[in-house]
Amino acid sequence: MTKDLLLPAPRDEGADAGGEPLLEVSGLTKHFPVKGGFPIRRTIGAVQAVDGIDLSVRVGESFGLVGESGCGKSTTGRLITRLMEPTAGTISYRGKDISRASRRELAPIRSEIQMIFQDPYSSLNPRQTVGKIISGPMEINGIEPPGGREKRVRELLEIVGLNPEHFNRFPHEFSGGQRQRIGVARALALEPKLIVADEPVSALDVSIQAQVVNLLQKVQRELGIAFLFIAHDLAIVRHFSQRVAVMYLGKIIEVGDRDSIYTRPRHPYTHALLSAVPEVSVAGEQAPARERIRLAGDVPSPIDPPSGCRFRTRCWKAQDKCATEEPPLVQLSGNRAGHLTACHFPEEPTTEAREEDIILDPALAALEEDTSKD
Amino acid sequence: MTSPIDIEGGGTSVVVDGEAGPSAKAETVQLEGRSPGRLMWMRFKRDRTGVISACVVIFFFAIGLLAPLISKLYGKDPYTVYADERPELFDSAGVPVQPNGGISGEFWFGLEPGNGYDVFTKLLFGIRTSLMISLAVTVTVVLTGILLGVAAGYLGGRTDFAIGRVIDFLLAFPAQLFFIASMPVVVSLFVSPRDETPTYVRVLALIIVQWFLGWMSLARILRGTSLALREREFIEAARVSGASSWRIIRKEILPNVVTPLLVQATYLLPSFVTAEAGLSFLGVGIVEPTPDWGQMFSKASTELVMQNDITYMFFPGISMIIFIVAFNLLGDSVRDAFDPKTAR
Numbered sequence A: 001m002t003k004d005l006l007l008p009a010p011r012d013e014g015a016d017a018g019g020e021p022l023l024e025v026s027g028l029t030k031h032f033p034v035k036g037g038f039p040i041r042r043t044i045g046a047v048q049a050v051d052g053i054d055l056s057v058r059v060g061e062s063f064g065l066v067g068e069s070g071c072g073k074s075t076t077g078r079l080i081t082r083l084m085e086p087t088a089g090t091i092s093y094r095g096k097d098i099s100r101a102s103r104r105e106l107a108p109i110r111s112e113i114q115m116i117f118q119d120p121y122s123s124l125n126p127r128q129t130v131g132k133i134i135s136g137p138m139e140i141n142g143i144e145p146p147g148g149r150e151k152r153v154r155e156l157l158e159i160v161g162l163n164p165e166h167f168n169r170f171p172h173e174f175s176g177g178q179r180q181r182i183g184v185a186r187a188l189a190l191e192p193k194l195i196v197a198d199e200p201v202s203a204l205d206v207s208i209q210a211q212v213v214n215l216l217q218k219v220q221r222e223l224g225i226a227f228l229f230i231a232h233d234l235a236i237v238r239h240f241s242q243r244v245a246v247m248y249l250g251k252i253i254e255v256g257d258r259d260s261i262y263t264r265p266r267h268p269y270t271h272a273l274l275s276a277v278p279e280v281s282v283a284g285e286q287a288p289a290r291e292r293i294r295l296a297g298d299v300p301s302p303i304d305p306p307s308g309c310r311f312r313t314r315c316w317k318a319q320d321k322c323a324t325e326e327p328p329l330v331q332l333s334g335n336r337a338g339h340l341t342a343c344h345f346p347e348e349p350t351t352e353a354r355e356e357d358i359i360l361d362p363a364l365a366a367l368e369e370d371t372s373k374d
Numbered sequence B: 001m002t003s004p005i006d007i008e009g010g011g012t013s014v015v016v017d018g019e020a021g022p023s024a025k026a027e028t029v030q031l032e033g034r035s036p037g038r039l040m041w042m043r044f045k046r047d048r049t050g051v052i053s054a055c056v057v058i059f060f061f062a063i064g065l066l067a068p069l070i071s072k073l074y075g076k077d078p079y080t081v082y083a084d085e086r087p088e089l090f091d092s093a094g095v096p097v098q099p100n101g102g103i104s105g106e107f108w109f110g111l112e113p114g115n116g117y118d119v120f121t122k123l124l125f126g127i128r129t130s131l132m133i134s135l136a137v138t139v140t141v142v143l144t145g146i147l148l149g150v151a152a153g154y155l156g157g158r159t160d161f162a163i164g165r166v167i168d169f170l171l172a173f174p175a176q177l178f179f180i181a182s183m184p185v186v187v188s189l190f191v192s193p194r195d196e197t198p199t200y201v202r203v204l205a206l207i208i209v210q211w212f213l214g215w216m217s218l219a220r221i222l223r224g225t226s227l228a229l230r231e232r233e234f235i236e237a238a239r240v241s242g243a244s245s246w247r248i249i250r251k252e253i254l255p256n257v258v259t260p261l262l263v264q265a266t267y268l269l270p271s272f273v274t275a276e277a278g279l280s281f282l283g284v285g286i287v288e289p290t291p292d293w294g295q296m297f298s299k300a301s302t303e304l305v306m307q308n309d310i311t312y313m314f315f316p317g318i319s320m321i322i323f324i325v326a327f328n329l330l331g332d333s334v335r336d337a338f339d340p341k342t343a344r
């Protein structure tokens, strides 16, 4: 792997087969000021939660955004739904720049971008009945569906797999999975074109996760809604998203179609994430042995991220160049169109087992030694 | 003092469970949802102390409300100077001749030494005045607390900072001294010191002075609650659907601050009753001939009454103790019903 293999790739070109872009984000940045000092409090730094990311979601597409805790996924989602003001960059929806639009200017497209939240216990107002919660968005936007709002609420409850007679109940009378379904019904109430789902199943029981993911998948396919699906591991996104982006410390480090990311990943971090996904062998098919990579250490602080490549403090391939030069997000030779990677020394495009496992965590390494001796 | 012991002893409770979820889910047949408010009401009804104190408190408010009617049926009013009307009941010093301050079938609670007011109607009307003033103070305090507390918590930033500093400043005031010192000042804003002060001015001044230093604790609590609520995802959900701040405060925040609001209000009202009584006792509140609970204490402590008619003290004293204790017990029960976790 040498640098002449790098091709500067125009963003997304050629991969546009899926349709016209619905949402386009470029150079999106969010820095949270850090206050400190005594006696006069002033800004002494910034949490670089999101630092210049580009992505695009096409009509009806499911786009997965994956990364470890604290890498800025939720912040990205909140910027796109305009719950937060971006520090820099643009968000355009159907070609219209909405990155700084006021509440009134946003009104016409408000109903088209909705959100599903992570915590089903905090995303429903405990004082409102399910009917009120789901019809709230219609009320705010003055939507009067044919047959009345109550009828629509019943329909929505039916769509998400709840008893339509339960619209008079209160959130505390439902389980976590059911609450999340109510959250989905609320998001669907305005017939959106794009739903940002911020880790919609990570607070749920494993047994219920699959049900909710299936529901979302059904909704996405049948209603043709585009999804920005945020998750912290690659396992859930695999069944859900046509395209996947991997984030690390506020930056997108690799993006591509599902097959490229899961079977031909190039970035070391994607390799590490993939090797952490539990193995699922499809019936009748013998999955080849996979590589084993265990990272050491913690994610560095987003207040003072490493220079050059942000992953270099945990990367086993890091060299001097990684500290001085930030790798651009480009299409590497041998990659499919639309598969972009930000790495100076990318890995081979395979997930098969290596001759030697990469175990950087000294404690884990010692453990492995012991077990291999027995 | 609080519910658990009573509940266990009462034998009425089958499911006293703080976790509303499981107990509610058991009855899947019932399709009408049980609101958090209704669950609280059900918990409260099982708390015997709470129910009894609520009855006592309601009784006092009923007395205050119905005082004119009761005194009409009883046939006397608190303004008649019986020392002039019925001089045969008093000795030369103005002390009732009959024992125990002149208690008789005619004057149930006796007569007041000196002017000879009827103690029974005086107490009824005294309770009425005190409760009216305290209720008015509570209402103004609650409104101010909601307005400033929710604004500080929800808007945050500079608003929060400004309101926070005002609260700190006002909390530093020595309340009792301030009340005593400022009452005449406030009164003089309305009438010149040479004229006689009408009662309504004194009432108004009492309300203003107590309100001025009364709202901070409530505002602080509501600020904290709104601050916590603001971070909840359902607020973000409302914003994503395009709700205005005003709608969010009205529909999402306010229904959720009702709990701390009610709990605090049940603690605040009795404290305002005692504060008002204190001021009237010290002579800066309501003065004769307007009947007032606190002012009856100051009457009881005058030399004439103290030495000749010790029974007089019992009526305002015992009634007030019952009222305050019942109200505070009610406050505890309300809190337990709202937040069953603190009880265990």
Ligand SMILES: Nc1ncnc2c1ncn2[C@@H]1O[C@H](COP(=O)(O)OP(=O)(O)OP(=O)(O)O)[C@@H](O)[C@H]1O
Binding pocket: A032, A047, A048, A049, A067, A068, A069, A070, A071, A072, A073, A074, A075, A076, A232, A302
């Ligand atoms: N309001 C805020 N003020 C200051 N810092 C913030 C704020 N919100 C997020 N951050 C910081 O920004 C970084 C990214 O946070 P974010 O919530 O986007 O992460 P995440 O990828 O969603 O993580 P998780 O998987 O835990 O939800 C974190 O370091 C976090 O501490």
Ligand code: SF4
Binding pocket: A267, A268, A269, A309, A310, A311, A312, A313, A315, A316, A317, A318, A319, A322, A327, A342, A343, A344, A345, A346
């Ligand atoms: S650029 Fe260097 S440090 Fe960063 S992932 Fe690639 S090899 Fe590792």
Ligand SMILES: [Mg+2]
Binding pocket: A073, A074, A075, A198, A199
């Ligand atoms: Mg998050």
